[in-house]
Structures are given as C-alpha cells and as structure tokens.
Amino acid sequence: MKKLKFLMAPILAVGMILGIGVGHGHAEVSTVTVEEGDTLWNIAASHENVTIYDLYEWNPGVDPYNMKVGTEIIIDPGSDWYHTVSAGDTFYSIAAMYEDVNLTDLYVLNPNVDPFNLQIGSKVRVKYGDYGNEYYTIKSGDTLYSIAMVHQDVTLVDLYHLNPGINPLNLQIGSEIRLK
Numbered sequence: 001m002k003k004l005k006f007l008m009a010p011i012l013a014v015g016m017i018l019g020i021g022v023g024h025g026h027a028e029v030s031t032v033t034v035e036e037g038d039t040l041w042n043i044a045a046s047h048e049n050v051t052i053y054d055l056y057e058w059n060p061g062v063d064p065y066n067m068k069v070g071t072e073i074i075i076d077p078g079s080d081w082y083h084t085v086s087a088g089d090t091f092y093s094i095a096a097m098y099e100d101v102n103l104t105d106l107y108v109l110n111p112n113v114d115p116f117n118l119q120i121g122s123k124v125r126v127k128y129g130d131y132g133n134e135y136y137t138i139k140s141g142d143t144l145y146s147i148a149m150v151h152q153d154v155t156l157v158d159l160y161h162l163n164p165g166i167n168p169l170n171l172q173i174g175s176e177i178r179l180k
Contacts, residue, residue: 030076
C-alpha cells in the first residue's frame with residue numbers, strides 16, 4: 001500500500017498541473033429576474049461587459065417592449081462563449097483552438113477588442129449564439145430595406161446590428177444575413 005501511495009502522488013501532481021484526468025466543468029449560466037421597471041438597456045448597463053446586443057442574442061423571444069416581471073434573463077451564458085486570454089495568445093492562435101470559429105469570426109464577435117493588444121486575463125468571445133436566430137438568403141434585387149419591409153418585426157437598424165460589417169451596396173446573391 002505504501003509503494004502505491006508514493007507512486008500515485010507524483011502521477012496525480014503531474015495530472016493536476018497538466019489538467020489531465022480532471023473534469024472540466026462549464027461555468028454556470030448566470031441570470032437575473034426581471035423586476036418592475038427593468039429594461040434590457042438598464043440590465044445590460046448594470047453588468048460589466050454585457051451589451052444590449054448580447055442580451056438579445058442570449059435571450060431570443062424576449063420582447064424588449066413588454067418585459068414580464070419574473071422573467072429570467074441570461075446575463076452570462078457561461079464559459080463556452082469566451083476564451084480567457086493567456087500569455088502569447090493571438091487572434092490567430094485562439095481561432096486555431098476552436099473548431100467552430102475562424103479568424104474572421106473573432107473580428108466580428110469582438111468588434112471592441114484590439115487584436116494587436118490582447119490583455120492577459122481578458123475575455124475574447126468565441127461562439128455565436130444561434131438560439132432562435134433566423135436567417136435570410138439574399139436573392140437578386142434584394143436590398144436591406146426591402147428585406148426589412150418583407151419581414152415583420154425586423155427593422156433596417158436591426159439588420160445593421162445583427163450583421164456587423166455588412167455592405168448594403170454590395171449584397172451577395174446566395175449569402176445569408178441574420179434577421180433575428
């Protein structure tokens with residue numbers, strides 16, 4: 001028994017250092033309960049690094065003009081959505097670590113992050129939220145205005161916010177844009 005104990009201690013120590021054999025749990029989803037007078041804007045403003053656009057994405061189906069008291073609103077979907085920057089990380093190296101994200105995605109998902117000045121410990125978003133999202137495939141003759149007019153509850157402003165970097169003068173036939 002003593003020999004096994006002396007053998008297991010170094011193995012466990014190496015495993016703990018390298019993270020081998022340790023279950024990696026995911027951070028819990030954080031929510032708030034809507035109270036009288038709450039708006040998506042004041043909920044976003046009261047939480048660090050949360051934008052109103054994040055709240056729209058993480059809470060599909062929530063009507064910002066008719067928020068029901070007692071509704072649970074996601075304010076942090078958990079660690080699967082973010083990468084914590086370590087020494088030596090670059091957008092390129094981060095994109096290489098995740099299957100479902102490429103370099104262009106990182107630029108789109110992190111418009112306020114300077115990729116040439118990543119701060120150790122800061123968060124870089126690495127996941128799109130597709131919960132309840134709707135997409136539209138561009139057809140010949142489409143404009144953002146015509147698309148907004150055809151789809152109920154979609155405004156021109158929504159299309160710009162949901163499709164950062166879109167060039168309204170150069171919509172590519174067959175490409176998809178996000179509606180919700």
